[in-house]
Amino acid sequence: MDRKIFSYWFTTHLALLSLLFNDVVSSFPSGYNDGPKNGYNNGYNNGHNGGYNNGHGSRGYGMISNLDYRFYDRSCPRLQMMVKSGVWRAFKDDSRIAASLLRLHFHDCFVNGCDGSILLDDSEDFKGEKNALPNRNSVRGFDVIEDIKTDIESACPLTVSCADIVALAAREAVVLTGGPYWPVPLGRRDSLTASEQAANTNLPSPFEPLENITAKFVSLGLDFKDVVVLSGAHTIGFAQCFVFKHRLFNFKGSGQPDPNLAASSDLLSKLTDTCPNVDSSNSNLAALDAASVVKFDNAYYVNLMNNVGLLDSDQILMSDSNAAALVKSYSENPYLFSRDFAVSMVKMGNIGVMTGRDGVIRAKCGFPG
Numbered sequence: 288m289d290r291k292i293f294s295y296w297f298t299t300h301l302a303l304l305s306l307l308f309n310d311v312v313s314s315f316p317s318g319y320n321d322g323p324k325n326g327y328n329n330g331y332n333n334g335h336n337g338g339y340n341n342g343h344g345s346r347g348y349g350m351i352s353n354l355d356y357r358f359y360d361r362s363c364p365r366l367q368m369m370v371k372s373g374v375w376r377a378f379k380d381d382s383r384i385a386a387s388l389l390r391l392h393f394h395d396c397f398v399n400g401c402d403g404s405i406l407l408d409d410s411e412d413f414k415g416e417k418n419a420l421p422n423r424n425s426v427r428g429f430d431v432i433e434d435i436k437t438d439i440e441s442a443c444p445l446t447v448s449c450a451d452i453v454a455l456a457a458r459e460a461v462v463l464t465g466g467p468y469w470p471v472p473l474g475r476r477d478s479l480t481a482s483e484q485a486a487n488t489n490l491p492s493p494f495e496p497l498e499n500i501t502a503k504f505v506s507l508g509l510d511f512k513d514v515v516v517l518s519g520a521h522t523i524g525f526a527q528c529f530v531f532k533h534r535l536f537n538f539k540g541s542g543q544p545d546p547n548l549a550a551s552s553d554l555l556s557k558l559t560d561t562c563p564n565v566d567s568s569n570s571n572l573a574a575l576d577a578a579s580v581v582k583f584d585n586a587y588y589v590n591l592m593n594n595v596g597l598l599d600s601d602q603i604l605m606s607d608s609n610a611a612a613l614v615k616s617y618s619e620n621p622y623l624f625s626r627d628f629a630v631s632m633v634k635m636g637n638i639g640v641m642t643g644r645d646g647v648i649r650a651k652c653g654f655p656g
Contacts, residue, residue, distance in 0.1 A: 353642040354472035359451075363443035370452060373435035374459040377428075382581045385460040386524025387427035392457035393520070393635065394426055395450070397507065398486045400639020402478035403449035405486075406432060406652040412480065419486030424570070425527065429653070432456060436652050449652035450475035454636045461632075464523050466583030469629035471636065476646030479655045493530050493600040497607055500600060507638045509631070514604075515613040516631040519624055521575040521601060522587040528562035529569035531597055536564045547594040547602060554595055573597065585625075588618035 359366045377384045395405040398416055405422070406429060407415045416422055417429070432452055439447050451473045462468050491500040497514075504514050535558055538545040548555045554577070561573045574580035575597050576587050587601070591614050596602035604610040617624035649655065 354474045354637065354640060356470050356472050358473035359447060362446050363439065365442060366439065366447055367455060369438050369442065370435055370455040371459050373431065373438060374456050374463060377431040378463055383525065384428060384431060385464045385581065388431065388456045388460040389520050390524065391426055391428045392453050393517070394422060394490060395453055396635050396638045397503070398489050399478065399482060400641070401450050401454060401475055401636055402639065402641055402646060403453060403649070403652060404478040404481040406449055407481040407655060408653045410655070414483040415481035416483055416486040419483045421490040421492065422486060433652050440650060445648050445650060448475050448477045448648050450477055458632070461583055464581055464583040467625035467629045469633060472633065474642050476641040477649045478641070478646055491600070493598040495600065497603050497610070509634060511609065512613065513631045513634060515610050516627045517635065518601060518604065519587050519617065519628055521598070522579070522585070523581060523583055524575050525572040525580070526575055526597060527569065528571045528573060531599070532562050532564070532569070534599070535559050535562060551595050585617050585621040588614045588624065592618045
């Protein structure tokens with residue numbers, strides 16, 4: 288890992304630990320830190336006053352259904368270290384993988400819940416999500432999750448779900464690039480099926496208006512603030528040229544570039560060099576946040592304030608006064624963004640989870656059996 292990236296991660300991570308655990312962990316159930324005897328279950332079962340719902344007013348982690356932070360403490364105690372090691376190995380070979388793993392978790396949760404369905408290959412019984420339009424030749428990281436799963440199966444056979452591995456890998460990817468740490472509640476079960484049609488329908492598109500994107504979030508139990516916060520994941524990673532090329536050459540049918548991008552001649556020149564106006568450039572990659580493409584920070588929001596967000600769905604946040612106010616806050620306060628991002632990730636990771644005897648624990652993440 289690049290020494291500068293590690294230095295940034297180390298210093299910010301120490302500061303964020305204090306902020307997150309002082310301001311946010313106060314919303315954990317009473318007794319969480321007392322150990323297994325008086326921990327998670329006692330606090331959770333106390334109900335709305337003593338449990339996870341206490342966090343809603345102060346933007347705490349919120350209710351986490353039947354998931355448990357200590358779910359694998361006895362059955363697979365080295366789980367989190369194995370996931371961390373797997374993500375670090377992958378990142379060493381390919382720095383893009385951090386953003387890919389974060390996106391993989393998002394695309395999993397938004398289609399029938401956080402159930403690992405995005406990992407399933409097509410079968411005789413269903414067409415999976417891998418080849419849905421929002422995922423085809425775009426979503427990555429399947430091999431990383433499968434490699435981690437193989438390691439875990441050697442230590443803890445048929446114990447840890449692929450859905451939980453995806454959730455943990457997303458957290459490690461964020462931490463690795465300098466972003467916040469958050470406790471990941473665990474105990475998800477894996478689905479037996481997947482749906483290409485649901486992926487085509489449920490996943491937000493970068494071409495959609497903000498109202499449509501918000502409606503998709505709300506339908507899953509998230510809110511408008513989560514839209515703005517989770518969009519901040521675009522502080523790392525890349526986009527294929529076809530997603531934004533119209534902004535370079537033919538914005539809204541004008542035959543001209545988007546005035547916002549045209550106002551930044553250096554950026555426009557770099558983007559047109561990367562994405563010339565020919566079909567063969569459609570799959571070329573441009574950084575979502577060119578200033579710090581592998582550093583999880585608040586530069587995404589600074590870019591929006593300067594009207595140089597790369598995607599329509601990014602810059603459109605500035606068209607809404609409430610969203611713009613949040614963007615301004617996050618552009619000025621990186622620790623506020625990190626805290627809220629951690630909270631929204633826990634909320635997203637709770638979408639439609641299966642627990643208990645529902646679903647299965649897959650032996651291999653690409654196969655339902």
